[in-house]
Amino acid sequence: xxxxxKLLASFMAFENKGNIDLDSDVHDLRIKAIENFEKLGFxxxxxxEWKYTSLNPILKYDYSVFPSLDNNVELKDIKKYFLHEIxxxxxxxxxxxxxxxxxxxxxxxxxxxILSAALKKPKYKMIIDHYFDxxxxxxxxxxxxxxxxxxxxxxxxxxxxxxxxxPIQVLFFxxxxxxxxxxxxxxxxxxxxxxxVQIYERHQNLNKNKILTNCVTEIFAHxxxxxxxxxVQNDKNNASIIDHTYIQQKExxxxxVNTFTFGGKLTRNNINVYHEGEHITTNLNxxxxxxxxxxxxxxxxxxxxxxxxxxxxxxxxxxxxxASGVFNxxxxxxxxxxxxxxxxQNDNILVGDKASINAKPQLEIFADDVKCSHGxxxxxxxxxxIFYMQSRGIPIxxxxxxxxxxxxxxxxxKVKIPALKSRIFKLIAEKLKVDMGFEI
Amino acid sequence: MLSIKxxxxxxxxxxxxxxxxxxxxxxxxxxxxxxxxxxxxxxxxVIAGNETYEIxxxxxxxxxxxxxxxxxxxxxxxxxxxSFQYPIEIPGVTTTNFIKTAINAKRKAQGLEDxxxxxxxxxxxxxxxxxxxxxxxxxxxxxxxxxxxEKKRNEIFQMAMLEPKLAILDETDSGLDIDALKVVANxxxxxxxxxxxxxxxxxxxxxxxxxxxxxxxxxxxxxxxKSGGKELAHELEAKGYDWLK
Ligand SMILES: Nc1ncnc2c1ncn2[C@@H]1O[C@H](COP(=O)(O)OP(=O)(O)O)[C@@H](O)[C@H]1O
Ligand SMILES: [Mg+2]
Numbered sequence: 063x064x065x066x067x068k069l070l071a072s073f074m075a076f077e078n079k080g081n082i083d084l085d086s087d088v089h090d091l092r093i094k095a096i097e098n099f100e101k102l103g104f105x106x107x108x109x110x111e112w113k114y115t116s117l118n119p120i121l122k123y124d125y126s127v128f129p130s131l132d133n134n135v136e137l138k139d140i141k142k143y144f145l146h147e148i149x150x151x152x153x154x155x156x157x158x159x160x161x162x163x164x165x166x167x168x169x170x171x172x173x174x175x176i177l178s179a180a181l182k183k184p185k186y187k188m189i190i191d192h193y194f195d196x197x198x199x200x201x202x203x204x205x206x207x208x209x210x211x212x213x214x215x216x217x218x219x220x221x222x223x224x225x226x227x228x229p230i231q232v233l234f235f236x237x238x239x240x241x242x243x244x245x246x247x248x249x250x251x252x253x254x255x256x257x258x259v260q261i262y263e264r265h266q267n268l269n270k271n272k273i274l275t276n277c278v279t280e281i282f283a284h285x286x287x288x289x290x291x292x293x294v295q296n297d298k299n300n301a302s303i304i305d306h307t308y309i310q311q312k313e314x315x316x317x318x319v320n321t322f323t324f325g326g327k328l329t330r331n332n333i334n335v336y337h338e339g340e341h342i343t344t345n346l347n348x349x350x351x352x353x354x355x356x357x358x359x360x361x362x363x364x365x366x367x368x369x370x371x372x373x374x375x376x377x378x379x380x381x382x383x384x385a386s387g388v389f390n391x392x393x394x395x396x397x398x399x400x401x402x403x404x405x406x407q408n409d410n411i412l413v414g415d416k417a418s419i420n421a422k423p424q425l426e427i428f429a430d431d432v433k434c435s436h437g438x439x440x441x442x443x444x445x446x447x448i449f450y451m452q453s454r455g456i457p458i459x460x461x462x463x464x465x466x467x468x469x470x471x472x473x474x475x476k477v478k479i480p481a482l483k484s485r486i487f488k489l490i491a492e493k494l495k496v497d498m499g500f501e502i
Numbered sequence: 503m504l505s506i507k508x509x510x511x512x513x514x515x516x517x518x519x520x521x522x523x524x525x526x527x528x529x530x531x532x533x534x535x536x537x538x539x540x541x542x543x544x545x546x547x548v549i550a551g552n553e554t555y556e557i558x559x560x561x562x563x564x565x566x567x568x569x570x571x572x573x574x575x576x577x578x579x580x581x582x583x584x585s586f587q588y589p590i591e592i593p594g595v596t597t598t599n600f601i602k603t604a605i606n607a608k609r610k611a612q613g614l615e616d617x618x619x620x621x622x623x624x625x626x627x628x629x630x631x632x633x634x635x636x637x638x639x640x641x642x643x644x645x646x647x648x649x650x651x652e653k654k655r656n657e658i659f660q661m662a663m664l665e666p667k668l669a670i671l672d673e674t675d676s677g678l679d680i681d682a683l684k685v686v687a688n689x690x691x692x693x694x695x696x697x698x699x700x701x702x703x704x705x706x707x708x709x710x711x712x713x714x715x716x717x718x719x720x721x722x723x724x725x726x727x728k729s730g731g732k733e734l735a736h737e738l739e740a741k742g743y744d745w746l747k
Contacts, residue, residue, distance in 0.1 A: 445554070450590040452574035453550045453583070454604040454660060455611070461575075464603060468594025468643075 065121050066103055069244075070096065072127050073210055079128070088181055088212075091195050095209035102203035114388045114420040115359040120302045120328050123272050125244035127211055129157035133237040135268065137164060143266050144231050148481045150262075151230045153216045157237055158245045160214060172259075173219040174230055177248055180217040189219060193252055197280055197308040197336060205306050208278040212248035215277075218261070222254035222284065229260040229479055234275065235268055236301070242272040249279040253287040253315075260290045260479060267301040275303040283315040285339065290478055291319045296489060297326035299354065304330045313339025320476055321348040322486055323358050324493050330359045337367050337399075344373040349473045351466070351493050353382035353414070360388065364404065366395040372403035378470050379410040381417035392424040393434065400429050406436040411469060413443055413462075463494040503528050503699055504549070504668055509560035511548050517558065518544045520724035526668070529696040533710055533735060534703045536721035537743050542703045543587050545721070546670045550584040551577045564668070578604075579611040581667025581698075585657040585674050592644040597656060598626060600644045601663050608664065629662040633689045650677025658686050662693055669693075670701045675709040687712030707735040720746055 063071075073096045077089075104121060105112040135156050144152065151174040154164035160176045167175045173186075180186040181194075195212075198205045216232040234247055253259050267273045283289050295303065303326060309317050323329050335344050350358045364373045379387045389408045410419045423436035443462055451461035467490060474490075477483040491497065509522040518541050526532055536542055548555050549562060551574035562569055569577055592600060606616045617625075630637060633655055645653050654674050661669055671690070675683055690713055694700065702713055710718075710732065718734040719726045720743070728734065728746055 444590070447590045447592055449547075449550075449552050449554070449574060450586065451592070451600075451604075453552075453578055453586075454600070454664065455575050455578035455608040456604050457575045457607060458573065460603070460607060464595055464600075465592070468592065471594050 065123075065125065068124070069127065069207065070100055076127065076211055086181065086187075087191055088194060092210050092212065095195075095206040098200060098206040099203050099210055102201075102206070105203060111361065111390070114386075115328070115330055115357065117328075120274055123242040123274070125242045125272075125274055127244050127246070129159065129243055129245075131157070131159055133157055135161070135164070135235060135237060139268060140164065140233070140235055140266070143235075143264055144233055145229070145262065145479070145481045145485065148229070148479070150228045152233065153230070154233045154235070155214065155247065156235045157243065158214055158234075158247065171224055172221060172226060173217065175217050177215045177217045177250055178213055180219075180250070181213070186217075186219075189252065193280065193282055194250060195280070197282075197310050197334075198278060198306070199308075199334065202306065202332070204276055204304055205278050208246045208248060208276050208306070211246040212278070215248040216251070218249075218251040218259070220253045220257045220259055222256055224254065224257040226257070226259045229262055232261060232263045234265040234277075236266070236273045236275075237269045244274045244276065247275065247277045249277070251279065251281045251289075253281070253283050253289050255284045256286045257284070258288040260292075262292045262294070262479070262482060264294045265297060265301070265303055267298050270300065273297075273301040275301070275305070277303065278306045279308070281307065281309045281317065283309065283311045283317050285312045286314040287312070288315070289317045291317070292477065292479070292482060293319070293321045293331075294486070294489070295322065295326055295329050296324040299325070299327050299356070301326055302328040304332075306332045307334070309333070309335045309344070311335065311337055311339070311342045311344065314341045315339075316343040316345070318345035318347070318476070320473070321360065322489070323348065323350040323352065324489055325352070326356065328357045331361065333362045335362075335364045335373070337365060337371050340368045340370045342368070342371040344371075345476070346373070346375045346377075347473045347476050348377040349470045350377075350379040350381075350387055351470070351490065352380075352385040352387070354385060355383070356385045358387050359390075361390045363392045363394070366393065366399040366402045366404060368399055370401045371399065373405070375406040375408075376473055377408045378473055379408075379419060380466050380469065381410065381412050381414060381419060383414040384416035385414060386417065387419040389419070389421045389438075390424070391422075391436070392426070393436075395425075395427040395429050395432055395434065397428040400431045402429060402432040402434065404432070404434040408438045409469070410440045411443060411466065412440060413466075459494075460496050463491070463496040466494060503565060505563045506549075507561050509548070509562065510558040511544065511555050511560075512558065513555055515556075518555075518724050519548065522560070522724070522726060524719070524726065526699050526701065528699055530717065531694070531700045531702060531713060531715045533715035533718045533732075534701060534721055535705065535707075535718060535735065535738055538705075540721045541724040542721055543672055546584055546672045546701070546703060549670060550574055550582060575607065576611075578664070579608050583661050583664055583666030583669045585654070585661060585669065585671045587672040587676070589645050589653040589657055591646045593646050595644050596641050597644050597659075598640045601626065601660055604660070605663060625663065629659055632662055632692060633659050634685050635659055651679065651682050654678055655682060655686055658689050662689060665693065667698050668701070669698070670703065672703045673705065674702070675704055675706065683709065684712060707739040710735045722746065
């Protein structure tokens, strides 16, 4: 059976599995979503947005959407994937199921908990009705697929005037005790007026089996809210992720998404940002360092709809072996979005002879009084620089690593959680196979 | 110390160095002069181990040991230092961090621990002082946006930090005004001792008024066509290269 048909069939079973909010409005959303997925199907390379990323290699498996619940993951197995050295809230899922034993949630200063609970408890009904599935794209079949199967993920609801000192870690582990598993985690994040939050998200396969994660996160940043979001993607070569992040920003808010991609078979990041007010700032940054046959596709869309807003995008990529990358950054500036500042830069280094990158900036500007720019560079490691460094006694591997590290440093410096920053330094050193401290 | 015998080297099959012989003993300063394109930078690159160049024939030994099979970093660990004619800009890596990495790489190769941060800082301060270097350059990306003269001064600063056995200064004087030239030459002279040696490559004899060579060699068309004492430099200054051809 084709995966699509299997998923359509599974939907019935999913709804009948019980313990799910069949009488809520969300149920209707799921029905609409599965119909939408049925109509649209999986995107193919004929779709302009998927021209350089083929899902065929990861759709050929017989994924189950019903993980068995008898995994026995212990803290020691997963400790290295989260920031255990700092105080934080933690929401941990194993094979799509919440693990209260590995988590550390709260309802005190804010709700840092899980979606399944929010969908069921009457006290959250208004919030769910108001926010859930309100900014996802209905033209995106994969987002619809996620909505159809949405039942679990992080639910973060921060009231106004709340500065959450502790970062929130949202961690998804898969054990693949099933042979091939598809996960559809769904996160809903609401940040009230004047509130601040830092969120670290990671998806990690712990086992040998194939995992496909199709994740959707909706983020609502109210007036003057500050959201710093970090995604670390360093999964195994048997795991792929399609990650959709939808962000709605209100007046004066600042939303930053930093994506660090160092592993995984196929990684597709869609980030869609909608401005709903003036004086909004959006920062999207990313570093990709991949090798082998890994593929990373960063697709961003920023919708400037109001005056006096700005967006800054900085994506850097280092591609070794026959790794391939895509950067597609769309910036839409509406007619009334005068005085918009929108900057976009995408820099790449191809280390491997067979590595490749497809970069496509798309500026659609309908206002006249704006400052918009985009730039894209593709380079190789500078042989002269390597010789220069070697001539001073720095071995070739370290010389390359230092150059590549320096190349990416600008993005790493945007990380505001020191423990995460040094974690990223370490991951990069590991990735570049050197044993050196980069902290400059 | 350094011995070059019948060295033929070039690029993509094209011969640039066509039979070089050179013998350098500890404590000596050798000047290599010669017109543009005669192969001076190629020679220094080949000694330092730049793999862009092919060796067709001949040998280079350091203290009796063949170095042609060594990588540039291994040669650096053995004490060879090349001050580049055109120093490379390394964006994102500060001078301080770069030199720290270089020193600790050398120590690692020698089986030593990293130099303690305190000692490193002290040494950086001393050597920067010796070269009258503006400290702000230490925390800037290496060579990025430096003027020609600042780059050359930075090269000699690195040399002072690394204390090489054999230093090759490729046109270190170009880009330096007379005051800077004196400072840099003074730095080089301070680093000289009976165990190390220097090769000074230059167009003009100006630098040789400050770094006094024991020998002067004229390189032309990939060959050393004349060698002599320091008076040869004056002769070249007066007559140009043509009388030698
Ligand atoms: N990387 C290179 N590629 C091609 N030709 C080179 C290269 N390096 C040097 N040459 C050639 O070799 C000759 C000597 O160059 P060079 O060693 O730079 O001379 P000098 O330093 O004496 O001015 C010149 O003809 C130059 O064009
Ligand atoms: Mg030259």
